[in-house]
Amino acid sequence: MLSRSCFNLLNLDDYSIDRTRIPRVISVPGIISEFEDVGNAESPESDAVSSVSQERRIVVANRLPLKACRDSSADGKKWWFDWDKDALVLQLRDGFPSDVEVVYVGCLGVEIDPSEQEEVAQLLFDKFKCVPTFLPLDLINKFYHGFCKHYLWALFHYMLPLTPNHGVRFDKDMWQAYVSANKVFADKVMEVINPDEDYVWIHDYHLMVLPTFLRKRYHRIKLGFFLHSPFPSSEIYRTLPVREEILRALLNCDLIGFHTFDYARHFLSCCSRMLGLDYQSKRGYIGLDYYGRTVSIKILPVGIHMGQIKSVMSLPDTAEKIKELMREYHGKTVFLGVDDLDMFKGISLKFMAFGLLLDENPMYRGNVVLIQIMNAPRSRGTDIQEVHDEINKVACD
Known part of the structure; x- marks a missing residue:
């Protein structure tokens, strides 16, 4: 059974954005047909995709673990890309088995002209197994600089807009931009995913409603989410006008990870007080029953990559x-x-x-x-x- 959040967010995705898709950049065996819009995912063919059988991890984050600049040797007309070894999501590769392919989905952090986007997308997938998400500048400003950094980041750190001149108040346009941006990320994941084989790992507060779009499209998809920031207490979180929408979206995951037990406890308290959900805790296992599925809650502290430090020290x-x-x-x-x-x-x-x-x-x-x-x-x-x-x-x- 699908959760209610699978439907209500689609009504908010009305941001004025060109939905023209870049041709498929897949260079692995198998044929991937053009997907219908997520709203038409009720058909029995919803999960019919590529015949790719290799197990993969699809890591989705706001930023790709890449550095980008213009190649000065080509009169500034060509782009140069390389791994950003300081990027946290790049370090995750060391935690996967060596035979597992890792695909990254995210933004580049630089503006790419629409005439170059197809060529850049093909290059990044062929060389780095990265799938770039190209967002219009206006959408980035409202989604990232607006809703994410000025509103969510402050709220999750217990800063409330107590007066009109103190902090950023909730803005419906910014929220709609947030939903629309998450929908664009979902479209890019759909271009590369094999839902019967792949595991999708979503990172951080920028993409908290992304699980809704993916679960709506693929009922059996394997989804994980990790929050790299604090999760506030229910007394703070309840001030968020879209509090239930975000909670329900996150609960479309199979596993939700937090840095500390306190953050997980706050999340569970919010689910209990705002959604009326009960959770089970036994021998370190925490599970939430939600629409016939059990959502696992994990405490996963981020450690220090000693290999990276030793490499830099040498x-x-x-x-x-x-x-x-x-x-x-x-x-x-x-x-x-x-x-x-x-x-x-x-x-x-x-x-x-x-x-x-x-x-x-x-x-x-x-x-x-x-x-x-x-x-x-x-x-x-x-x-x-x-x-x-x-x-x-x-x-x-």
């Missing part, structure tokens, strides 16, 4: 940088901080704590150094500039 450039720092700070204790420029990273609080350390322990003055590296912000707006100004002010005091 580079000649790293060794040279270490020597440079040792010469510059010889005899001193060095504290290192690496954070994104974001209001929730607490960089200014770190500076204040470091200043308090020096005030209360005069013997450390001149003997300890704090080096702070700030990565570029992932969002934009006045709040980012305010955070930047606050950090500079605290650092100069």
